[in-house]
Amino acid sequence: MANSPDARAARLAVAAASPDAAHRRARAEWLALYASDAEVHDPVGTPACRKDVRTRPGSGKNDLELFYDTFIAGMQGMGVDVSLDVVVGDVVARDVVLRPTMAFGVRSAIPTRLLYELGTEDGRLVVKRLGAYWDASQATQRTMRAGLRGKASMMVSSARMARYLGREWMQRYVAGTREGARRPGREAMLAFAVALRANDLQAARALLTPGATFRLREQPTDLDALAALGLELTFHEPIASGDVVSARCSARYEGRTVDGLAFATFERGTRKLSDLRLLWE
Numbered sequence: 199m200a201n202s203p204d205a206r207a208a209r210l211a212v213a214a215a216s217p218d219a220a221h222r223r224a225r226a227e228w229l230a231l232y233a234s235d236a237e238v239h240d241p242v243g244t245p246a247c248r249k250d251v252r253t254r255p256g257s258g259k260n261d262l263e264l265f266y267d268t269f270i271a272g273m274q275g276m277g278v279d280v281s282l283d284v285v286v287g288d289v290v291a292r293d294v295v296l297r298p299t300m301a302f303g304v305r306s307a308i309p310t311r312l313l314y315e316l317g318t319e320d321g322r323l324v325v326k327r328l329g330a331y332w333d334a335s336q337a338t339q340r341t342m343r344a345g346l347r348g349k350a351s352m353m354v355s356s357a358r359m360a361r362y363l364g365r366e367w368m369q370r371y372v373a374g375t376r377e378g379a380r381r382p383g384r385e386a387m388l389a390f391a392v393a394l395r396a397n398d399l400q401a402a403r404a405l406l407t408p409g410a411t412f413r414l415r416e417q418p419t420d421l422d423a424l425a426a427l428g429l430e431l432t433f434h435e436p437i438a439s440g441d442v443v444s445a446r447c448s449a450r451y452e453g454r455t456v457d458g459l460a461f462a463t464f465e466r467g468t469r470k471l472s473d474l475r476l477l478w479e
Contacts, residue, residue, distance in 0.1 A: 213290040221276040240330035243440020244374035301354040311444040331439040334375035384436040386469040
């Protein structure tokens with residue numbers, strides 16, 4: 199799944215163009231980056247917005263247009279600090295801090311993992327799926343600590359959500375930010391890496407659902423094969439978003455030390471890992 203330098207640069211450019219267009223409030227440009235059936239999960243765990251779905255047909259807009267008008271058009275700007283980019287085939291994973299400036303000039307810093315799954319449409323690279331993994335509860339708390347301006351900014355955001363996507367959608371969004379893996383998932387993900395490093399497969403399996411799946415650099419694998427590689431896998435800086443915990447990871451792979459990103463999906467209401475996706479170059 200290794201990319202040539204040109205292929206890597208082209209895929210990374212598509213991913214980087216999305217927050218750049220958002221920062222410039224270039225609506226048509228931002229929408230054009232996404233495939234006709236693209237879906238955006240932002241943050242993961244809240245309702246997806248699809249470009250080929252019209253939740254509110256009376257608006258004359260598809261859900262991705264409504265997403266833009268709700269969240270992006272409501273910002274004054276969007277900065278991005280990137281600490282790691284990983285490109286594997288048509289997947290781009292980024293470890294970033296998003297720095298939105300919201301209503302009333304309220305600024306925030308949100309640790310986020312962005313996972314872009316790309317494809318080709320009409321002869322050009324486009325985003326098929328974007329998953330943004332960030333802790334909405336923590337982000338809300340940081341905004342509220344900005345005092346009256348922070349509270350006013352949150353009220354404006356809620357009003358835009360109700361206006362463009364509707365109150366029922368807003369209720370599902372809020373519920374999605376409060377449910378999922380949360381702290382138990384973060385702890386279970388770290389425990390899984392400890393068990394794998396110790397080659398304690400019994401302890402590792404105890405943290406898995408029956409039929410749990412694994413992907414190493416987008417290639418299907420299994421627990422025994424992972425253990426046989428002697429990866430010395432470590433996870434750090436875990437972020438829970440919905441039923442997924444993302445983390446920075448490091449490992450020994452093919453005789454070299456690699457840094458990457460990991461995405462662990464947990465079965466709802468349990469500490470059981472159902473899918474683990476490991477990405478590094």
